[in-house]
Amino acid sequence: MAPPAAAVALLFAAVVAPVAALAPLEPADGTVIIGGWLDTSDSPAGHDSSTSFNSRLDIRAGAFELGQNIPVTVAPSPPYPQNTLLYANLTDLSEHTDATVFLTVYPNQGFDAVTDDDFSKLATQISQITQNTARQVMLRYAPEMNGNWNAYGLKSDAFIASWQKMATAIRAVDASVALVWSPNLDTSGDSYSAYWPGDSYVDWVGMSIYWKGYKADWPWISNKLPPDGYIEQIITGTGSEGGTVNFYNTYAAAKNKPFVISENGAAFHLNYTQTGSAAVTVIDPGPGRAAIQSAYYNTFLFNTTFLNTYPLFKMVNMFEFTKTETESQYLVQRDFRATSDASSLADFKQRVAQLQAAGKLHSANTVSNLQGTGTGSSSATGTSKTSLSGARRNAPSTVGIAAVVGALGAAVLALLAM
Secondary structure (H helix, E strand, C coil): CCCHHHEEEEEEHHHHCCEECCCCCCCCCCCCEEEECCCCCCHHHHHCCCHHHEEEEEEEECCCEEEEEECCCCCCCCCCCCCCCCCCCCHHCCCCCCCEEEEEEEECCCCHHCCCHHHHHHHHHHHHHHHCCCCEEEECCCCCCCCCCCCCCCHHHHHHHHHHHHHHHHHHCCCCCCCECCEEEECCCCCHHCCCCCCCHEEEEEEEEEECCCHHCCCCCCCCCCCCCCHHHHHCCCCCEEEEECCCHHHHHCCCCCCEEEEEEEEEEEEEECCCCCCCCCCCCCCHHHHHHHHHCCCCCCCHHHHHHHHCCEEEEEEEEEEEEECCCCCEECCCCCCCHHHHHHHHHHHHHHHHHCCCCECCCHHHHHCCCEEEEEEEEEECCHCCCCEECCCHHHHHHHHHHHHHHHHHHHHHCC
């Protein structure tokens, strides 16, 4: 006797339920985007470019991060393409690929200063990028809003209202944009939930993560290796370095959103001065720059177990800067770059090559005309941009597994009862 139609339907539903569409600009399952946020300034550690970054690593990076304010206070000269609204300087992106523009926008005069007209201008700016170049845009608006170091920080209600206005304005003009909600890591409590703008207003979830030292050692003025599983501790709220919230499960897996480490790096502490003193103290290199960088990135990006356990981890942006930061009475100079020093670069490049050879690196396509609208072509190893569509299997979650098991059980019982 043929199985009852109801039982067949239940079994079919159990099998197909875990399949979902990719989010905007999400690469295929099993692949990850490496992006770069580069110091293109005239500082001694600057003069970097997307071309140099790709050349150093022998890749076609899938994204490059650029930043600007809203309202715009300073426009670079000259902007590219030529228009009056493009303030993130695309002239820095010279690598002739269709790498995504990861655009970070800071409302540094506070949310009250951002008008509907400012959002309209931002939407126009972004649409001019997507229409006049071969690039797409991921928009990270008001990042690290849960911290106190930005003028717009710690204002949850104002953030949500502003985010929803932004999302509505952007999507009305260009629906291809991926909106990235990205707080700073919180290792002490839950400073995330009060800033959630609603599932329908977010395409990707992200976080800023850096290694500077153990929590117990703050202020950080010594070079140490990160612990095993450092990134896992941060995103799951476990271990000595994690907080109290499982960010990955709560905002990526449960909401079926791809996860990006929006900016990240391992600090190599160079020197410090103390308040009231001009004396510069050189910091002991400890295990050394290369060992710190290797240990840090091996905890997640080059870790097969991590990639398999957290399949919604789809992107990481490398903060390739040196930076002076204030902590307590110290002014500390840190180098976050993983690709500037010959020894750390050699190891990182080798690991990236292994990732690419395994088919796990999402690569941009080569284009001949940066202002063209075509997608270009590519012959190098890696997953091309054309895979930014289709379907993926949802990340496992308690709710999802329970639903599948329940449906399978019901189907089996119905078949047995024929």
